[in-house]
Amino acid sequence: MTDAGRLIPRDRTAHPDPYDPGYKTSVLRSPNQALLSMESTPTEEWGPTFGHDQLGPLDNNLILNWTKGEAPAVGERILVHGHVLDELGKPVPHTLVEVWQANAGGRYRHHKDTYFAPLDPNFGGCGRTITDENGYYQFMTIKPGAYPWPNRGNDWRPAHIHYSIFGHSFGQRLISQMYFEGDPLMRYCPIFHTVKDRGQLDSLVAPLDMTMSRPLDYLTYKFDIVLRGRRQTMFENKPEGL
Amino acid sequence: MVQPLTRLRETPSQTAGPYVHIGLMPTYAGNPGSVEKEVGTSPITEAAKGERIEITGTVSDGTGWVLRDAMIESWQADAEGLYAGQEGADPGVPGFCRFGAHAETGLWTLSTIKPGTVKLPDGRVQAPHIALWIVARGINIGLMTRIYFEDEEEANAADPVLMRIEQRPRVETLLAKKTGDGAYRFDIRLQGEGETVFLDL
Numbered sequence: 001m002t003d004a005g006r007l008i009p010r011d012r013t014a015h016p017d018p019y020d021p022g023y024k025t026s027v028l029r030s031p032n033q034a035l036l037s038m039e040s041t042p043t044e045e046w047g048p049t050f051g052h053d054q055l056g057p058l059d060n061n062l063i064l065n066w067t068k069g070e071a072p073a074v075g076e077r078i079l080v081h082g083h084v085l086d087e088l089g090k091p092v093p094h095t096l097v098e099v100w101q102a103n104a105g106g107r108y109r110h111h112k113d114t115y116f117a118p119l120d121p122n123f124g125g126c127g128r129t130i131t132d133e134n135g136y137y138q139f140m141t142i143k144p145g146a147y148p149w150p151n152r153g154n155d156w157r158p159a160h161i162h163y164s165i166f167g168h169s170f171g172q173r174l175i176s177q178m179y180f181e182g183d184p185l186m187r188y189c190p191i192f193h194t195v196k197d198r199g200q201l202d203s204l205v206a207p208l209d210m211t212m213s214r215p216l217d218y219l220t221y222k223f224d225i226v227l228r229g230r231r232q233t234m235f236e237n238k239p240e241g242l
Numbered sequence: 243m244v245q246p247l248t249r250l251r252e253t254p255s256q257t258a259g260p261y262v263h264i265g266l267m268p269t270y271a272g273n274p275g276s277v278e279k280e281v282g283t284s285p286i287t288e289a290a291k292g293e294r295i296e297i298t299g300t301v302s303d304g305t306g307w308v309l310r311d312a313m314i315e316s317w318q319a320d321a322e323g324l325y326a327g328q329e330g331a332d333p334g335v336p337g338f339c340r341f342g343a344h345a346e347t348g349l350w351t352l353s354t355i356k357p358g359t360v361k362l363p364d365g366r367v368q369a370p371h372i373a374l375w376i377v378a379r380g381i382n383i384g385l386m387t388r389i390y391f392e393d394e395e396e397a398n399a400a401d402p403v404l405m406r407i408e409q410r411p412r413v414e415t416l417l418a419k420k421t422g423d424g425a426y427r428f429d430i431r432l433q434g435e436g437e438t439v440f441l442d443l
């Protein structure tokens with residue numbers, strides 16, 4: 001891609017504070033010092049690119065990809081779809097979207113996850129896709145289960161899917177989580193509530209999308225993602241002050 | 243009243259959580275074969291031009307405890323200071339890598355080539371550096387920092403980012419220390435004494 005201008009400075013009020021005592025692990029893992037402000041440089045304006053040649057045919061189907069199509073995972077079958085856009089509303093095409101999640105019982109395929117919900121032998125919990133030329137993506141999976149976690153006395157994670165998105169520059173890098181409309185556990189989740197702005201919180205909740213649900217097959221949830229944008233003006237790339 | 247500004251807000255970050263590796267580094271997490279072809283397994287290919295280097299380090303919390311569950315991404319230029327995608331960039335340097343700490347020692351290692359200086363559009367020059375992005379359980383929004391090299395004194399002295407650091411002793415937190423031929427050490431401290439300088443851009 002060509003030089004497309006400086007990144008719009010990140011609006012930190014759109015995000016959680018690094019330090020949030022409700023989420024105990026953040027207490028010792030958040031910087032005390034102010035971050036160093038700077039304008040983006042080519043380092044942050046360029047970024048890795050990934051092509052469809054890096055994707056396998058089942059990478060975007062978490063129901064089938066762990067068994068390579070031999071047997072389906074247990075759970076409520078869902079399609080998740082949406083657009084990746086930037087702050088200016090422009091679609092972000094050809095960008096890698098990676099997801100990971102617990103199985104239908106709320107258990108991750110990870111050696112540190114000791115929750116006694118059983119592992120599903122047919123579910124890995126990892127998938128990915130690349131947005132098309134309109135910034136659109138979709139993948140098939142099962143609805144993940146809620147799970148308890150050690151934080152305060154009785155904390156549970158609402159059902160959620162972890163997302164990792166690249167955009168086209170290293171400075172756009174984002175990891176987030178998608179939640180499901182109507183889940184009562186969202187009200188109690190300290191990780192969800194690290195986001196303090198109500199509108200921003202709502203933007204993490206995917207609505208049930210009946211128009212895209214397939215009868216007798218799957219329900220669909222819609223999750224749009226917004227990445228940082230880039231300025232494009234005729235005054236870019238001149239020495240400061242000129 | 244005024245016209246509405248039709249701008250969207252960035253999707254808020256959420257922690258990568260304790261299981262980030264099953265999604266982004268499945269082989270490291272013990273789940274090989276989760277996806278067809280993992281990304282970021284090495285920042286260079288055999289054909290990469292430039293000096294081979296190995297950087298080793300840790301990520302520690304506010305008590306000095308070394309994390310075992312962080313995931314780090316690195317992004318760098320080739321030996322001439324060009325990024326993958328830029329015209330004339332070395333095809334042997336995809337420039338992007340993912341790595342995690344060793345389960346027992348907490349040490350991570352990045353094997354790569356030393357990047358060149360990077361020119362800014364206004365003519366200033368950035369010293370050789372590798373951009374890092376760190377995520378983990380307890381990190382609510384990924385932390386951006388850079389590895390510079392202590393043996394690039396002249397370039398470091400003119401680097402626009404390093405020059406912005408008011409408290410000069412903190413510059414040290416961004417300098418990889420030379421420990422041998424092509425070997426460097428870089429420890430990341432998330433909080434407290436010797437806290438690494440993190441970037442806001």
Ligand SMILES: [Fe+3]
Pocket residue numbers: 102157160162259
């Ligand atoms: Fe989770």
